[in-house]
Amino acid sequence: MTENFSSEQEATIVMDQATMADTLRRLAREIVNDNESLEDLALLGILRRGRPLADRLAALIGEMTGVTPPVGSLATTLYRDDFRGGIGSAVSKGNTHFEFNVDDRTILLVDDVLAAGRTIRAAMDEVMDYGRPRRIQLACLVDRGGRELPIQADYLGHSMATEANEWVTARLQEIDGEDGVFLTRLATEAEGA
Amino acid sequence: MPTSGENIWSHKDLLGIEELTREEIELILDTAPQFVAVSERESGIKKVPLLQGRLVVNWFYEPSTRTRTSFELAAKRLSADTLSIAASSSSSVKGETLHDTLDNIEAMHSDVIILRHGAAGAPHILAARHKSHIINAGDGRHEHPTQALLDAFTMRNHIRALRGDPNAGLDGVRVALVGDIEHSRVARSNIMCLNKLGAKVTLCGPSTLMPACIERMGVDVTHKLKEAIDGADIIYSLRIQLERQADGLFPSLREYIRLFRIDTAALVHAKDDALVMHPGPINRDIELSTSVADGHRSVILEQVSNGVAIRMAVMHLLVNSGRKSR
Numbered sequence: 001m002t003e004n005f006s007s008e009q010e011a012t013i014v015m016d017q018a019t020m021a022d023t024l025r026r027l028a029r030e031i032v033n034d035n036e037s038l039e040d041l042a043l044l045g046i047l048r049r050g051r052p053l054a055d056r057l058a059a060l061i062g063e064m065t066g067v068t069p070p071v072g073s074l075a076t077t078l079y080r081d082d083f084r085g086g087i088g089s090a091v092s093k094g095n096t097h098f099e100f101n102v103d104d105r106t107i108l109l110v111d112d113v114l115a116a117g118r119t120i121r122a123a124m125d126e127v128m129d130y131g132r133p134r135r136i137q138l139a140c141l142v143d144r145g146g147r148e149l150p151i152q153a154d155y156l157g158h159s160m161a162t163e164a165n166e167w168v169t170a171r172l173q174e175i176d177g178e179d180g181v182f183l184t185r186l187a188t189e190a191e192g193a
Numbered sequence: 194m195p196t197s198g199e200n201i202w203s204h205k206d207l208l209g210i211e212e213l214t215r216e217e218i219e220l221i222l223d224t225a226p227q228f229v230a231v232s233e234r235e236s237g238i239k240k241v242p243l244l245q246g247r248l249v250v251n252w253f254y255e256p257s258t259r260t261r262t263s264f265e266l267a268a269k270r271l272s273a274d275t276l277s278i279a280a281s282s283s284s285s286v287k288g289e290t291l292h293d294t295l296d297n298i299e300a301m302h303s304d305v306i307i308l309r310h311g312a313a314g315a316p317h318i319l320a321a322r323h324k325s326h327i328i329n330a331g332d333g334r335h336e337h338p339t340q341a342l343l344d345a346f347t348m349r350n351h352i353r354a355l356r357g358d359p360n361a362g363l364d365g366v367r368v369a370l371v372g373d374i375e376h377s378r379v380a381r382s383n384i385m386c387l388n389k390l391g392a393k394v395t396l397c398g399p400s401t402l403m404p405a406c407i408e409r410m411g412v413d414v415t416h417k418l419k420e421a422i423d424g425a426d427i428i429y430s431l432r433i434q435l436e437r438q439a440d441g442l443f444p445s446l447r448e449y450i451r452l453f454r455i456d457t458a459a460l461v462h463a464k465d466d467a468l469v470m471h472p473g474p475i476n477r478d479i480e481l482s483t484s485v486a487d488g489h490r491s492v493i494l495e496q497v498s499n500g501v502a503i504r505m506a507v508m509h510l511l512v513n514s515g516r517k518s519r
Binding site: 075077083095096097102103125131 | 227230231234236237238240241242243512513514
């Protein structure tokens with residue numbers, strides 16, 4: 001699993017910077033409308049790119065309502081289910097860190113790309129090990145399809161159907177120096193041989 | 194934070210520091226902080242499911258409370274099932290060989306074997322023939338790799354905090370290892386680990402407890418405590434194995450205390466921010482004075498806490514990204 005794509009591969013823009021800004025504003029509005037008591041809301045960004053997205057959503061919610069919900073980071077690495085086959089890295093991209101109690105809160109998980117749903121399953125298990133939230137919700141920038149678990153986003157920026165050899169990548173100013181969502185077609189094994 | 198940690202771990206077993214590269218040592222140290230956080234969870238469950246359904250067997254031929262407890266706790270915090278076999282109660286007393294005993298344990302589908310044995314090389318012999326992941330928890334006077342790793346992790350955390358640099362390593366850090374070097378597997382593993390990480394090691398102790406030609410390991414040797422402590426960032430006290438006194442290796446305990454005990458008077462020569470470490474168990478007021486062991490420089494209990502996290506990291510790497518079989 002890598003976010004790099006070589007120059008030979010064609011990357012199509014799915015969402016440019018302006019569209020991403022509009023999308024996040026819409027998502028923040030939906031979150032505000034859907035949560036009567038914002039005092040109970042806390043955002044957990046799934047590392048790495050979910051975290052800056054969570055920060056941006058929290059700031060937008062703060063602008064709209066005057067209440068900026070607390071934000072934390074979730075690594076999910078220790079809860080993944082793909083170690084057994086030998087895939088996945090043992091090293092975390094960062095550590096889980098948040099300074100609020102999850103008990104009786106609404107926890108909003110934030111991630112960039114939703115695909116199989118396995119990361120979200122891991123994230124939910126991790127949050128539950130810290131306590132008993134009143135509810136857990138999910139916000140994602142893009143849903144690229146290919147679900148392997150019965151999981152869906154409560155707040156979704158963009159939905160698209162993709163083939164197995166297509167890869168959807170979000171790039172964010174805070175990490176990658178630019179904002180955008182890109183579709184990359186990977187060479188299939190037949191083509192590559 | 195490591196960014197390219199994928200696929201650099203390829204070991205089935207952790208037999209010694211000798212077998213590890215600097216990158217592999219750093220991978221273990223970088224994997225550990227997330228496990229410190231698991232143990233420090235204030236609310237919620239101090240456990241992660243990484244080794245759920247796996248069987249970890251603690252197999253100790255020598256007495257140990259600290260290391261055995263630390264490994265057992267590490268396995269439990271990874272959600273593994275654990276089993277302890279003490280040699281005195283096992284069939285070894287009836288003449289069963291190590292290979293046969295392990296064949297029997299493996300017939301019950303063990304995944305990880307933590308072995309402490311009095312003979313140097315015992316874990317290596319088992320690792321070559323059996324499919325379980327073998328972790329050396331001390332083999333004779335040879336190695337005690339997880340102790341060296343937890344020590345390096347503790348040192349690195351403090352160096353990073355002192356220098357205000359979250360990426361600082363141990364390059365150029367001066368470490369004085371004081372005490373019985375001859376009989377110490379902790380010393381041997383620490384020397385190799387610290388050398389690989391770029392630290393500068395000075396050994397100090399009576400000449401009867403100093404192996405001949407130990408300089409060849411790339412260390413300085415002194416028999417004067419003042420010289421060892423002067424300029425050291427870390428003063429690491431080793432346990433004096435009192436049972437050795439019967440072998441006549443030092444004339445009297447009183448003389449050892451006078452020349453080599455790390456106490457407030459000796460620390461006058463130390464840097465203001467020098468740390469004091471000890472692998473435990475401490476002989477209070479023999480190798481280390483009580484005021485120093487319990488003083489502000491001592492990070493001895495941190496070593497114990499970090500030991501659990503390092504052992505969690507090692508088991509996670511071996512089982513979840515290591516080579517599946519020999």
